[in-house]
Amino acid sequence: MEGLLKLKRRHFNVLTTALCALAAAGSSGLTHAQAAAAADPIVLVVGDSLSAEYGLKRGTGWVALMTERLQQEKVRARVVNASISGDTTSGGRSRLPALLKQHKPAYVVIELGGNDALRGLPMSMTRENLTTMVRASREAGAKVLLLAIEVPPNYGGKYAQEFREVFTTVAKAEKTALVSSFLKGVADTPDPTALFQADRIHPNESAQATMRDNVWPELRKLLASR
Known part of the structure; x- marks a missing residue:
């Protein structure tokens, strides 16, 4: 019993x-x-309209396509898109601390600067803001990928080169990963309007896969290095 x-x-x-x-x-x-899925490392994208699917159908932008690529490659990571149309590097700098605290990302992709140029803001300000964002991300334990932005051709070749060098300078000084031409194959085609929306500023849906593919090699290196 x-x-x-x-x-x-x-x-x-x-x-x-x-x-x-x-x-x-x-x-x-x-x-x-x-x-x-909640335990997967987070890739935080902090960008402007180029990443916020401005003028596009939801789920067709390059950030959404990056999620599909991660799934195809069986890479354990979750993408959080914190991009806002119209944002500048100053806006990204002010938003970043709260985003880092909220999401605790392992990786931060910074796609900002285009609106700085469109508004005629000093390049020195853009460089300082990007530097601050890179350092804040690193101090939070994240690896950083910086995307170099091209300005429209009507700004002139000299200005475009100097603006591109802002990103190169920050990446070298901070020893961070860089996509040297985010819009390669989009803004430098024989017909510069073919892959843009009517405003000739924002890439259309057909351009998004190319933008994703420009980012993927450098992001893949970061993901593999952790």
Whole structure:
């Protein structure tokens, strides 16, 4: 009889433990798949309209296509797009601390600067803001990828070169990864309007895969280095 009571008590304890575990899982609202996804390292994209799908159907921008690429390559990472149309490097700099605290990213992709040029802001300000963002991201434990932005050709070749060098200078000084031409194959085609929307500033849907492919090699290196 005593042995039977011990056996029943053991079964009761096992059942109680299992029920408690199920209750905990249910209260968290997460499935095992969701919990695993939540544990994946985060790639935080901080950008402007080029990354915020301005003028595009939702889910067709290069950031969304990057998520598809990660899935195709079976790379465990989750992309968080914190891009805002019209944002400048000053705006990104002010938003970044809260984003780092909220998402705790392992990687930060910075795609900002185009609106600085469009507004005629000093290049020195753009360089300082980008430097601050890179350092803040690194101090938060994230690896950084900087995307160099091209300005429209009507700004002139000299200005375009000097603006591009802002990104190169920051990347070299901070020893951070760089995509030297984010819009390669988009802004430098024989027909510069073919891959742009009517405003001739924002790439159209057909350009998004090229933009994704410009970023992917450098991002892949970062993901593999962790």
